Amino acid sequence: xxxxxxxxxxxxxxxxxxxxxxxxxxxxxxxxxxxxxGSQGCSTYxxxxxxxxxxxxxxxxxxxxxxxxxIFGGRENLTIALDNIIKAYKPSVIGIATTCLSExxxxxxxxxxxxxxxxxxxxxxxxxxxxxxxSYKGTHQDGFYATINSLIETIAEGGEKTKTINFIMxxxxxxxxxxxxxLSECYNIESIIMPDYSDTxxxxxxxxxxxMPEGGTKIEDIQKMGRSIGTIEFGNILSEKGGxxxxxxxxxxxxxxxxxxxxxxxxxxxxxxxxESITDTKLPEKYRKERxxxxxxxxxxxxxxxxxxxxxxxxxDLVLGLASFIRELGMIPVVIGTGRKTGLLEKVINEVIPDYxxxxxxxxxxxxxxxxxxxxxxxxxxxxxxxxxxxxxxRDLNIxxxxxxxxxxxxxxxxxxxxxxxxxxxxxxxxxxxAIIEKKQSDSxxxxxxx
Amino acid sequence: MxxxxxxxxxxxxxxxxxxxxxxxxxxxxxxxIINSVDKATDEVPEIMANVRTIPGILTMRGCSYAGCRxxxxxxxxxxxQITHGPIGCGFYAWLTRRNQTKPATDKDENxxxxxxxxxxxxxxxxxxGEKKLKAAIEEAISIFHPKxxxxxxxxxxxxIGDDIHAVAREMESLHPEVNIFGFSCExxxxxxxxxxxxxxxxxxxxxxxxxxxxxxxxxxxINLLGEYNIGGDAFELDRIFEKCGITVVSTFSGNSTYDDxxxxxxxxxxxxxxxxxxxxxxxxxxxxxxxxxxxVNFIGAYDTAKSLRKIGEYFGDxxxxxxxxxxxxxxxxxxxxxxxxxxxxxxxKTAMLFVGGSRAHHYQELFKEMGMKTISAGYEFAHRDDxxxxxxxxxxxxxxxxxxxxxxxxxxxxxxxxxxxxASELDSLKANKNMEMNDxxxxxxxxxxxxxxxxxLNHHEAEVLIEKYKPDIFCAGIKEKYVVQKSGVPVKQxxxxxxxxxxxxxVGAVNFYKEIDRMVNSxxxxxxxxxxxxxxxxxxxxxxx
Numbered sequence: 002x003x004x005x006x007x008x009x010x011x012x013x014x015x016x017x018x019x020x021x022x023x024x025x026x027x028x029x030x031x032x033x034x035x036x037x038x039g040s041q042g043c044s045t046y047x048x049x050x051x052x053x054x055x056x057x058x059x060x061x062x063x064x065x066x067x068x069x070x071x072i073f074g075g076r077e078n079l080t081i082a083l084d085n086i087i088k089a090y091k092p093s094v095i096g097i098a099t100t101c102l103s104e105x106x107x108x109x110x111x112x113x114x115x116x117x118x119x120x121x122x123x124x125x126x127x128x129x130x131x132x133x134x135x136s137y138k139g140t141h142q143d144g145f146y147a148t149i150n151s152l153i154e155t156i157a158e159g160g161e162k163t164k165t166i167n168f169i170m171x172x173x174x175x176x177x178x179x180x181x182x183x184l185s186e187c188y189n190i191e192s193i194i195m196p197d198y199s200d201t202x203x204x205x206x207x208x209x210x211x212x213m214p215e216g217g218t219k220i221e222d223i224q225k226m227g228r229s230i231g232t233i234e235f236g237n238i239l240s241e242k243g244g245x246x247x248x249x250x251x252x253x254x255x256x257x258x259x260x261x262x263x264x265x266x267x268x269x270x271x272x273x274x275x276x277e278s279i280t281d282t283k284l285p286e287k288y289r290k291e292r293x294x295x296x297x298x299x300x301x302x303x304x305x306x307x308x309x310x311x312x313x314x315x316x317x318d319l320v321l322g323l324a325s326f327i328r329e330l331g332m333i334p335v336v337i338g339t340g341r342k343t344g345l346l347e348k349v350i351n352e353v354i355p356d357y358x359x360x361x362x363x364x365x366x367x368x369x370x371x372x373x374x375x376x377x378x379x380x381x382x383x384x385x386x387x388x389x390x391x392x393x394x395x396r397d398l399n400i401x402x403x404x405x406x407x408x409x410x411x412x413x414x415x416x417x418x419x420x421x422x423x424x425x426x427x428x429x430x431x432x433x434x435x436a437i438i439e440k441k442q443s444d445s446x447x448x449x450x451x452x
Numbered sequence: 453m454x455x456x457x458x459x460x461x462x463x464x465x466x467x468x469x470x471x472x473x474x475x476x477x478x479x480x481x482x483x484x485i486i487n488s489v490d491k492a493t494d495e496v497p498e499i500m501a502n503v504r505t506i507p508g509i510l511t512m513r514g515c516s517y518a519g520c521r522x523x524x525x526x527x528x529x530x531x532x533q534i535t536h537g538p539i540g541c542g543f544y545a546w547l548t549r550r551n552q553t554k555p556a557t558d559k560d561e562n563x564x565x566x567x568x569x570x571x572x573x574x575x576x577x578x579x580x581g582e583k584k585l586k587a588a589i590e591e592a593i594s595i596f597h598p599k600x601x602x603x604x605x606x607x608x609x610x611x612i613g614d615d616i617h618a619v620a621r622e623m624e625s626l627h628p629e630v631n632i633f634g635f636s637c638e639x640x641x642x643x644x645x646x647x648x649x650x651x652x653x654x655x656x657x658x659x660x661x662x663x664x665x666x667x668x669x670x671x672x673x674i675n676l677l678g679e680y681n682i683g684g685d686a687f688e689l690d691r692i693f694e695k696c697g698i699t700v701v702s703t704f705s706g707n708s709t710y711d712d713x714x715x716x717x718x719x720x721x722x723x724x725x726x727x728x729x730x731x732x733x734x735x736x737x738x739x740x741x742x743x744x745x746x747x748v749n750f751i752g753a754y755d756t757a758k759s760l761r762k763i764g765e766y767f768g769d770x771x772x773x774x775x776x777x778x779x780x781x782x783x784x785x786x787x788x789x790x791x792x793x794x795x796x797x798x799x800x801k802t803a804m805l806f807v808g809g810s811r812a813h814h815y816q817e818l819f820k821e822m823g824m825k826t827i828s829a830g831y832e833f834a835h836r837d838d839x840x841x842x843x844x845x846x847x848x849x850x851x852x853x854x855x856x857x858x859x860x861x862x863x864x865x866x867x868x869x870x871x872x873x874x875a876s877e878l879d880s881l882k883a884n885k886n887m888e889m890n891d892x893x894x895x896x897x898x899x900x901x902x903x904x905x906x907x908x909l910n911h912h913e914a915e916v917l918i919e920k921y922k923p924d925i926f927c928a929g930i931k932e933k934y935v936v937q938k939s940g941v942p943v944k945q946x947x948x949x950x951x952x953x954x955x956x957x958x959v960g961a962v963n964f965y966k967e968i969d970r971m972v973n974s975x976x977x978x979x980x981x982x983x984x985x986x987x988x989x990x991x992x993x994x995x996x997x
Contacts, residue, residue, distance in 0.1 A: 010588030011539065011571040012595075018540025040607055040639035041505060042515025046544035048931050053548075058935030060911060065507045066640045068856050071611060082508030088473060089509075089912055101538050102607040102640060105577055136538040137572050137608065206980060207938040210915045340539075390546075393565050410548075 013370035013390065015314055016340025017407075018136035020098045021047045022144025024061050025172065027096030027130075029196025030152065031217035034092045036062040036082055038075055038110060039100030054408045054415045055175075055202045058214065062086055066102055075108045080117060087126060090212055093220055094128045096148065104135035128220065130155050140341045142316050145172055149196065149245045156220060157227040159253040165191040165225065166279060167232040167255065169245050171262065172316055172407060175203035177421040184422070187285045188276070193222045193229065203416040227253035231279045233272070236318035237261045237349045261353075262318060264420050264429070265326030266295065291423035298427060299330060302434045307331035309437060312377045312394075314338040314368065314387040315406040317346050323386055323405070325353045326426060327433075333360055335380040338368035370394055384436060401436035405429065461486045461904050464920055468906075468913050476506055483907040487899050494841065496896040501907045502835040504643045504853060510911035512806065512832045512931055517541055519648025519833075520637035521604040523729060524656070527551035527680050527705045528713075530561040532598035535569045536585050536616060537606025541639070542569030550948045552684045553707050560709075561598065568592060572608065581614050589623045593630055600660070600710045603634040610638040631710075633659040643853045644833035644908075646728065646809060650857045653732040656704070656713060658860065661737065662868060664714035670699025672767050673719040677734055677745070678726030678810070681706025683953015685960060689750055692957050695779050697772065698763060704730055717741040720872050721766060723748045723759070727892045728809025728831070728838050738890070739862040742869045744878060747892045752817030753787040753961035762887055783958035791821060794965040799823030801924035801972050804917060806909040806932070807946040809834040813895035815927060815946060818955070818964050824972075827921060829899065830906035832929075839905065841894035911935070924972045940980060942971040 020037050024047050027035035037044045044063035051059045064070075064078040079097075086095055099110060114129045132151040134144040149169060168181050178199040185192040200216025226232070232255055234246035240259020250257040258279070263272035269292075273284050309332045313320040317339040324334040337350060347364045350357055357364065363376055374394040377385065382398065385391045388406040395402035409415030419425035438452045465484050469477040482500035489496055505511040514522075517535075522545045525533060535542035546567030555562045570576075570584045585603065592601060601623075603616045616634035624632040635655050637648045667673075674693070679686050686706035693700050701719040702712035722734045722745035734745040746766070748759035757780045764773040801824045805812040809831050816826045831838060836848050873881070882889040896905055906913060914932060917923075918939050926936045926943045933943040944950065944967070952967060954960040 010534070010584070010591055011542070011569045013546070013565075013567055014539050014543050014569060014571065016539060017543055018538060021540070036508070040515050041511060041513055041644075042518050042639040043540070045511075045514040045931070046518065046540070049548070049929075050544060052930050052934060056934055058938060059931075060510055062508050062510055065505050065511075066607075067504055067643070067853060068640055069852070071607075071640045078507040081506065084473065085476065085506060085508030089471065100607070101540075101577075102611070105608040105611045135574075135577075136540040137577050138574050140539070204938075206940075208940060208980060210919060210935070210939045212915075 011369045013393070014340060015338065015368050015370060015373065015390070016140035017050070019134035019139050019141060019144030019147070020100050020136060021050065022141035022146070022172075023096065023098035023132050023134045023148040024051065025141075025198065026145055026148035026152070026196045027094075027098070028059065028201050029170070029198035029217055030094050030096070030223075031219045032092050032213055033094035033096055033217065034060060034062060034086055034090050034213070035096045035098060036064065036086060037098055037100055038064045038079060038108065039066055039102040041065045043100045050408055051202075053410045056416070057202050057204055059202070060090075060213075064103075071102060071106060074106060075103050076113050079110070079113050083117060083129070092127045092213065094130060097129060097131045098134045098144070098148065099132075100134070101136050104133065104137075128156065142172065142341055146239060146244060150248060152195075152223060153226060153245045153248055156223040157249060157253065158224045159227040161228060162230060163191065163225065163228050164280070165193055165229040166276075167226050167229045167246075167249065168192055168194045169232060169234040170194060170196055171235045171239065171318055173235075173421065174416055174418045175199040176417045176419050177425060180419070180422050180425065184288070187287055188280065188282050190280045190282060193226055194218060195223060195226065227255060229255050231256045231258060233275065233279075234259050235262055237321055238317045238343055238345045241345050241349070242343065261325065262322030262420070263422055264322040264426055265329050266292070266299070266423075266426070267329065268322060268325055269421075269423055269426065288423060291427070295423045295427050295430075298430055302430060303330045305434045305437050308333065309383045310335045310380060312336040312338070312373060312382045312385045312387075312391075314373055314385070314391060317341050317343065317366075319406055321346070321349055321353065322420075324350065326429070327386075328354055330430075334362055335382055336363050336365065336373060336376050338363075338365045338373055340368060342367040374398070384433065386433070401440050403429070403432055403436055459920055461902050464904060464916070467920065468916050471912065476509070479503075479506065485896075485905045487896055487903045487905050488901055489897050489899070494893060494897040496840050496894070498844075499836060499839045499896070499905060499907055501831070501839060502643055502646065502833070502854070503851070505908055505910075511908060512910070512929060513644040513908065515639035515645060516637045516641040516648035516651065517604060517606055517639045518545065519645025519729070520635050520652040521545045521648070522549060523645060523680065524649055524652035524705055525602055525604075525635075527553065528708045528710065529553045529555060529564050530598065530710050531600045531602050532563050532566075532592050532596055533568065533602045533604060534585070534588050534592060535567070535604050535606060536572070536581065536588075536609055536614065537570065538572045538608065539569055541606040542567050542571075549680070550682055550951050550953075551706060552681050552687065554687065561596070563596065563598065577608055577612055580612060581609070582619050585614065585616065585619050586623060589619070589632065593627055598630060600631040600633070603632070605634065605636050605638050607639045610636065631659065631663075641856055646833040646835070647853070647857050649729040650732055653730060653736070654858060654860055657733055657736050660710065660713045661733075662714070662717045662741065662865070664711065665718060665868070666715055667718045668699060668701050668715065672698045672763070672769075672772055673701050674698055674721045674723055674763065675701050675716045675719045675743070676703045677722050677724045678728075678730035679703050679706050679750075679956075680726070682947070683949040683951070683955060685750075685954045685956035688954040688957035688959050691959075692756070692760070692779065692783070696760060696776050704733060717743065717868060719743060721745070721763070723763070724892075725750065726808070726810040728834050731892070736860060736862045740865050740869065742864070742871050744872055745890060747888045749814050749817065750956045751811075751814035751960070752821055753784065753791075753958050754821060755814075755817045756957050756961070757784070765884070765887060766881065787958055787961055790962045790965050794969045795823045797969055797973050798965075800825070802827050802921070803925045803927065804921070804923045805829040805927040805946070806832065806906070806914070807928050808832055809838055811946045812927075813838070813898070816895075816899070818961060819968075821961065822965055822968060824924070824968075826899065826903065827923060828904040828906065828917060829895065830909050831895075832908065834907070837892065837894060839894050839896050839907070841897060842892045915939075925968060940977055942974065942977075944968065944971060
């Protein structure tokens with residue numbers, strides 16, 4: 002199947018830009034404000050996109066480049082912005098991500114930040130963490146990972162080992178991040194979850210204005226990550242490319258385990274057994290039971306799903322996890338597509354679905370929705386699984402769309418979508434089965450009430 | 453029990469400025485004005501507007517690209533739009549404002565659900581992106597066969613030296629059947645999306661308007677400028693115009709088509725809804741083609757009636773005037789009925805509006821009809837004339853940011869200029885104050901004494917206003933919505949209408965009455981405090997009664 006050639010334009014993209022990924026991570030750090038170094042449009046667009054999904058206040062500052070800034074460089078704007086943010090927000094961290102504009106003109110941000118700190122030696126200033134995120138290089142995923150790496154490079158410290166385990170998140174929903182907190186409690190283990198935007202991007206009603214929402218990974222905790230017993234980092238492709246886990250391992254000797262998303266039985270089993278062996282703690286009864294319930298629903302449900310053809314699109318590690326899960330039910334992921342380009346997707350799919358060629362599965366990187374629509378039609382797909390932007394394809398082909406990932410702008414509750422663990426898988430499974438049933442029911446001329 | 457304290461606008465202003473560094477406070481002081489109106493002359497205090505937002509201050513504003521690609525050209529369905537740049541901008545501008553469109557038949561083109569991008573990568577940043585842009589245009593033509601293609605530049609384009617206009621010319625010479633034009637709307641140009649509106653106006657004027665002289669049938673032919681069909685507003689206005697026997701040649705740009713744009717110069721009158729985003733086009737069309745223009749407002753049932761009467765007055769035809777009166781009388785029956793019911797619950801409630809370059813003014817009318825009071829308002833990207841009226845235009849300082857946006861030199865077209873009204877007729881229309889010919893009175897003269905007018909309101913200031921005034925409703929956009937609602941004040945989005953609407957015209961007014969009634973009287977807020985944590989609340993009232 003043909004993917005985009007080098008010079009092809011993108012028609013309805015299946016990826017977002019890297020400063021957006023950076024903003025996600027910075028929102029998951031306690032008392033941190035993201036600052037995008039470039040035109041104000043970048044922070045405005047990204048805020049609008051994230052707010053549309055999370056339905057929460059999301060502050061992202063900008064250095065507001067103008068024409069002269071674009072010509073003479075952004076140093077002065079950066080200095081003014083830092084001064085104003087510090088005065089107005091009193092943050093503990095300012096996360097500075099670059100944009101196309103400041104990268105194209107070649108602003109030396111680390112140098113600017115170095116002298117900003119130097120000039121204010123007598124003052125207490127927040128931690129300034131810089132990440133280079135030009136949107137012409139990589140996607141929102143790359144921005145997300147690079148920001149985690151930067152934070153760890155800048156903040157983590159070594160020292161005497163603890164029994165704590167590091168969980169490095171991928172682009173998970175707040176509800177899925179919360180699941181890691183809950184299981185740490187259930188296992189009675191110490192864990193550091195990073196980034197943790199489960200409260201900052203899915204918060205309660207306040208009643209009165211708060212300058213910064215509560216929650217997020219604490220700076221002290223990021224410091225401690227170099228002393229943990231191990232790191233579990235989610236994402237097979239991520240770990241192939243070398244993620245933050247690897248940094249912690251090479252710098253501080255914290256053993257790193259890069260694993261796939263715990264979605265579906267196989268992946269979740271693997272995650273729990275890994276957790277058992279690292280922490281030397283038995284699987285709590287709660288999860289044993291959840292697993293049993295999930296198996297029971299597989300038994301009940303797979304008759305509806307067996308042989309059904311699904312199109313999976315979105316972040317590479319997400320579609321990989323989803324593919325592994327739906328294969329357990331006999332579904333065929335006829336398209337596994339991602340907007341990102343690493344050259345690794347086919348290799349990791351081969352590990353999960355070795356017979357992918359005989360199943361006629363198209364594995365496509367750098368995909369856009371024009372490709373997705375065309376191939377989905379050729380292969381007579383039954384269902385789409387991915388974010389809201391697949392709606393046009395679903396509508397054109399008159400097949401259901403199961404919304405997972407980011408962005409979800411046409412349904413409520415994107416921040417509460419669960420896919421991880423036995424229970425998350427259970428929720429996703431029910432949604433998929435019901436969508437298939439609903440389609441069959443509404444297509445029927447009779448109107449059966451038992452399906 | 454609510455305990456009310458009265459706070460003066462001066463005190464609020466001090467409070468707003470207190471937390472700023474001195475330099476910032478000095479600048480913001482000129483953008484925060486306590487309103488006072490000389491009733492005889494409509495003179496109002498000067499406000500600083502359309503100046504750069506200070507870095508690090510959380511602004512509502514967007515960029516030039518957003519104003520051009522998103523606002524002005526976004527609602528046009530059959531100009532194929534290619535974003536030249538890295539992927540972010542194209543993705544974010546993809547069908548996000550709820551601009552509605554209604555192709556006449558299934559076969560009519562509609563590209564609004566598409567977002568094409570050259571998806572620039574590092575290679576193009578270093579070696580130039582023109583080749584990729586040409587390939588994108590070729591592909592767009594082979595897939596879609598569009599009549600017209602617009603190319604939109606993002607930040608890196610200007611810097612790496614890509615000449616989108618040269619590419620447009622070259623590609624058009626290869627495909628003469630397609631009108632191809634470029635917009636230099638790089639995000640860093642100008643101080644806000646307003647710059648992008650101007651860039652869009654210029655290109656649509658030079659490359660599209662005036663290409664087709666076929667005159668649309670109809671006795672009273674108008675263009676509606678600055679109506680973007682959010683929530684179906686333009687559909688409601690089309691309905692009203694049709695009922696009155698008025699023919700809309702082209703709307704700029706809600707539910708619009710390329711063909712309608714090309715023959716817009718054949719209409720007899722331009723009506724300007726959003727003065728900020730499109731007054732350039734109205735002025736240029738008057739000079740080149742002789743179409744007079746005046747300001748209208750179809751937000752609010754009474755203002756809709758007033759605007760319709762202005763059209764009747766302009767054409768001066770008894771038949772039309774009678775028809776308009778008949779339509780108003782018919783439509784107002786339902787409006788009055790709903791209004792009577794709703795005002796029993798909304799009278800005396802307060803609103804704040806911080807949005808757009810016209811909407812913060814227009815929507816005050818609707819609130820007035822509901823017996824509600826606007827206690828503070830401001831624009832996101834307006835200029836001084838939108839606040840103080842066009843009479844201040846000669847005194848507006850042209851700074852470097854404004855100079856960067858081209859001001860076109862326009863003169864009368866030797867063939868296509870057509871006098872619509874004799875000079876004497878125009879003069880007598882201009883003498884009629886209610887007609888506002890070639891004029892806009894601005895927001896401030898129509899606001900109450902002592903109301904707070906704030907330009908480019910930011911996050912911190914919104915927080916202070918909410919805390920001090922506790923308005924019953926706050927109108928802004930999605931970026932402000934959730935932070936304000938977390939503090940217990942409902943927010944109506946006036947960019948996307950929260951995907952409701954229409955709110956324009958008579959049907960729109962009724963929709964708005966019901967919607968605001970629901971919002972300001974919602975039960976949701978009553979459940980906020982659990983029974984075990986009830987406490988006395990302190991709230992201030994406004995001092996501008």
